[in-house]
Amino acid sequence: MDAVLLPKSWNVDQIIHDLDQQGFSLIDEAYPPAYMHRLVEECTSNLNKFRDAAIQNGVVSKIRSDHILWINEQLEIASQHVHQLEELAKQLNRAFYSGIRNVEAHFACYNSGEFYALHRDNPHNKNGRVFSAVYYLHEQWQSDWGGELHLQDKNDQWHILQPKPNRIALFQSDLLHEVLKAKHQRLSITAWLRSDSDII
Template sequence: MEAVQLPASWSVDQILDDLDQHGFSIIDNAYDLTYVEQLIAECTDNLARFRDAAIQNGVVSNIRSDHILWLTEDLKISNQHVQTLHALGQELNRAFFLGIKDVEAHFAYYNAGEFYALHRDNPQGKNGRMISAVYYLHDQWQDDWGGELHLQDKNDQWHTLQPKPNRIAIFQSDLLHEVVKAKHQRLSITAWLRSDASLI
């Protein structure tokens, strides 16, 4: 497979510095708008395949109310994003020796009134998730539509990150975070860069 190059809009040095200093980083204008349109179309064309999200072992929990579709090889457009995250994982390995080996990802949508309560993606190092990456897929978003990512950084400072279109929030998977209740349909791709094989 040909090596994937990171988009020019991704400043690797800035990402590495942000993760080192704060445990999270933001990439705005992540992709070319033509690709963004293709991603949104692939997501919305497959909404009928989504299912209620579970937290582990297929158990649906009342701490979250979103709906997901795991990314598999038949979803060609979104898998380009996954391959880009693989390339980012190699940069993170060189800088931080994280041992990232794989990426797992799913589409997610939140309808109005849906949320994801405070949690960690890798509590006490219980799984192989090292870095979480949330890409905001909707084509527009207003500040009063809710759906923000509320995140506690590695210095115990809280941040409220707007789900702006074509933005990626990257953060350590052990950081405490939540998705504030949305007031409008919110689309994203959630991914985890793992130090073990993906479970999907």
């Protein structure tokens, strides 16, 4: 694979600083609008393939109500985002010695009324997830549409992160967080930068 250059909006030094100080970082205007538009089209054209999300080993739980579609190379536009995260992982490995080896990702759709209750993506180091990355790919969003990411940082401070279009929320996978109830369809790509080779 050819070398992948990170977008200029991905200020790696700032990302590393934010992760070190508070355990999360925000990347706004992550991609050119044309790419985001193509990504929205790929996502929405495949909504009929989405399925109810599970939490572990295929078990569907009442703590979440979103719908997902795992990303593979057949989803060519979304795969480009995964490759960007793989490139970012190399920088994070150098900074934190985090041992990230791969990235897994899925599209996520939260319809009106759907949510994801408080949880950790990697509780008690039970899996290889090191960092989680949520990319908001809807083209419009209003502050009263809900769907915010409610996150406790590494200093035990709580934050409400708005799902602004073209924003990436990157955070430690062991941090406690939830997706507040959406009042409008909310589209995103959720990805995990993993230190193991097992893709669930």
